[in-house]
Amino acid sequence: MRIVSYPNIGEYERVVYNFLDRIIDKDNCKILRPIKNNKKILELGEHASPDNVCTPFKYTIGSMINSLENGANVIIQLGGGCRFGYYAQVQEKILKDDLNYDFTFINLYHGNKIDFVGALKRIKILNPNLSINKVLKELYLTLELLKFTDYITTYIRDNSCYVDDINEIKKIEKEILEDVLNISSIKEIKAKKEEYKAKIDNLLTNKEKKLKIGIVGELYSLMDPFSSCYLENDLIEKGYKIKRYTTASYLLLDKHKSEKKVLKQAQNYLRYKIGADGTESVAHTLELINEGYDGVIHIKPFGCTPEINAMPILKKISEDYSFPIMFYTFDTLNSDTGFQTRVEAFIDMLEMREKK
Amino acid sequence: MKYFVGIDIGSISTKGVVIDENNNIVASEYIWTNASPIEASKKLINIFREKCSKEILDNIYAIGTTGSARKLIGKIIGATTIKNEITAHAVGTMSRCKDVSTIIEIGGQDSKIILIKNGVVIDYAMNTLCAAGTGAFLSSQAKRLGVEVEDIEKYYMMSKNPVKIAARCTVFAESDMIHKAQIGNKKEDLIAGLCNAVVENYTNNFVRGRNIEDKVVFQGGVSKNRGVVEAFKKKLNKEIYVDEASHLLGALGIAIIAKTEARDNKVELQLKDVEYNIRENECKGCSNGCEVLYIFEGEKLLDTIGNRCEKGGK
Missing domain, CATH: 1.20.1270 (Substrate Binding Domain Of Dnak; Chain:A; Domain 2)
Incomplete structure (x- = not known):
């Protein structure tokens, strides 16, 4: 019996489940849905990861370990345009060589593109009768x-x-x-x-008129509530209007189409791309300023190079437009008090400006 | 006359003020937290109950809490306002000094900078992750040198040739200082070096890329240390103002905020004489595993902090 699992981000695990559920051979294969990120996942990931690796690496490998411990024997992983491109290879090595798990690792990416033919071949272990037409349709x-x-x-x-x-x-x-x-x-x-x-x-x-706050930054922190101390949720509950551009469908389907547009938006500050979503952070901040937003919160996990590239440019923008931008870096922190204090102060500041 | 209370529960010290409608401080107190915010608040409130007249105690209309233990203490004493210390400090300082542009604040475990333009906070920053260059560092190093914190000022003035101490990190600063001591530097030069290191650390962290404009106000516990004040003057080449209540401005700020948010009913300044038990537990409601802080008053569950949904906090 094959038991397939995959690392989680936000609620997107449900979409992956829906897909796998329709393609696997149900007599010989089961899906183990990953649990949402929590402290335990982070702890598992922290122990298995190199110290200085970016935080999403720790979450994803922690999620894999949790699934493996619960019986999974096939793991699927993606890749992307920054260090994310090497996650799969390094995680496979750690899990198999360091932690001695025996399982099949399916990496859907090659370099930073989806390797479609290879992926199809590898995914066939979940259902040997899978035809290319069926996969395309699903x-x-x-x-x-x-x-x-x-x-x-x-x-x-x-x-x-x-x-x-x-x-x-x-x-x-x-x-x-x-x-x-x-x-x-x-x-x-x-x-x-x-x-x-x-x-x-x-x-x-x-x-009523609401305070408008944009959230930009690194994709994992943006899309996974636990890894940003539920920032988005807290702001929504307090009744502020928030905006974030980064979603999985943007990253997978629209990002490559809008590259030129994004670079054009940011042309006063950037002449070339700065990797992963860094360019977007700059362009979207400018867009938010144009749309009359009151402030922007920029979040990133520890060690995220593209967003480190974006930060000094955002600071310049903040000066040029006298527009408030708050920066915060997440790591394997156990207490969110410090973060909440800063967000609270930031919002107080925005409200004070609004009143004047 | 109506009265309002502000309590600032910091990592090292707990501060409290009682103000009247015109923001005048009618009573104030400064005590050590000793890593037990509940005990410290109990003590503080008892002091106020003894010190203040019945007229004041019977006419309190709002209580505000700030500082790192604001939520816990706020829930226990039933505060009407709970706010972060950055806003509280800004409001407190602006009430005493209308034309302030830059607030330098160094407390026990944190330091911050707040920039103000036309009475509005336009920028702030707070140290992240590390407490280098704060009061905790100064007091632990003073202890190592066998000097009372209160005497640092005296030594600073005596020093003719301050030693240079690495400022980036407390651990490196300490090994630097031990080395300088072992090669025979005078105690006063070491202490002056320490004060300079605090200032270096602060300017490296916060001043870089920011415009420091007059008027500069320095507050928080460390501002009571003239040695550091002098070092700041030299480094920034500016006049530095230190309010006589510079250690209380956070508490004053939260009292003023509480005043503006006050309703028409009176509140009682009291902490029941029961044992408060705090338990930090992982919620078992779902797989999220939120960390929830349960506050028990005796055996009764008073409130929870960190609960995110209807399932938790039971």
Whole structure:
């Protein structure tokens, strides 16, 4: 029996589950859903990782160890444009050589691109009868599902501040996330999209002016609530309007298309790309300033080089536009008090400026 | 007359003030926290109850807490306002000194800079991760040299030739200092070097890339140390103002914020004489494993901190 698992980020694990559930050979293969990131995952990851590696490496390897301990024997991992491109190789080595786990490691990336042919070959161990047509068909549905999830969660994020009772919209979000596990056709996605959008629109009754805060930075901290001490959630609960551009569908589907546009937006400060999402952090901050946002919070995990590149440029922008930007670096911290103190002070500062 | 209380529970010391409607301090107290914020707050409140007249105690309309233990103490004493120390310090200082532009604050475990323009905070920074160059460093090194913290000033003035001590990191600073002591430097030169190191550390961390404009106000516990004040004057080449209540400005700030948020009902300044038990537990509600702080008043669960959903905190 093969038991397949994969590291988690935010709620995207549900989309991956939906995909795998449709392609595996159910008689010989099971899916072990990864648990959400928590302290235990971080601890497991910390022990297995080199000290100075960036924090998402620790989360993902911790998540893998947790799954392996719970019986998984196949692990899938991705890669990306920064150090993330080497995560899979290094993690495989650590897990197999250092920690002596016996399992099959499927790396879907080669360099920093999806290696489609190779990936198909490797993924066949989950279902030997898998045809290329079937994978393409299911992949199409999964990408649509991903777009749907991001569309609707972004819609919720952008509009939560206009809801009178925040718990109502949270209930809807929960329902959506449950649906993501089971949706099985494009038609269903379309229907759900309409249904939920109407439900959310019904709740938007509060028309007060809200403080507007943008969140930019490194993708993992942005998309995984635990690794940013639930920053986004806290701001939403306090009733501020927040905006974040980075989502999985942006990274996988739109990023390469908008490269030129992003560089153009940032042209006064950057002439070439600074790696991973660094360029976006700069461009999006400028966009937020143009849109009349009150402040920006820039977050990154310890050791994230592209975002370190972006920081001095953001400081310059902050000076040029006298626009408040707060910086914070997350590592394997156990207490979020310090972070909360700074965010609170930042918001007090924005409110004070607003009143003047 | 209405009265308002502000309590600033810091890592090293606990400060409290009682103010009237015109922001005048009618009572103040400064005691050591001794790593036990609940005991310190109990003591502080008892002192106020003895010191203040009945007229004051019967007319308290708001209590605010700030400092690193603000949430815990705020919940226990039923504070009406709980706010971070950065805002509290800014508000406190601006009430005493309208034209302030730069606030330098060095406390027991943290240091911060707050820049103000036209009465609005425009920028702030707070040390992250490391307590180098704060009061804790000064007092531990003074102890090593067998000097009382209060005497640092005297030694600083005596020094003619301060030694140079690496300022980036407390551990390196300490080994540097031991080395300088072992090659026979005078005690006063070592102490002057320490004060300079605190200032170096501060300017390296915060001043770089920022414009320090007049008027500069220096506050927090370390500002009571004239040695460091003199070192700052030399380094920044500016006049440095130290308020006579510079160690209380956080508490004053939170009292003023509490005043603006006060409602029309009176509150009692009291801490019940029961044992408060704090338990930090991992919530078992789901796989998130949130760390929840349970505050027990005797056997009764008073409140929780860090709870994120309806499942937790039971």
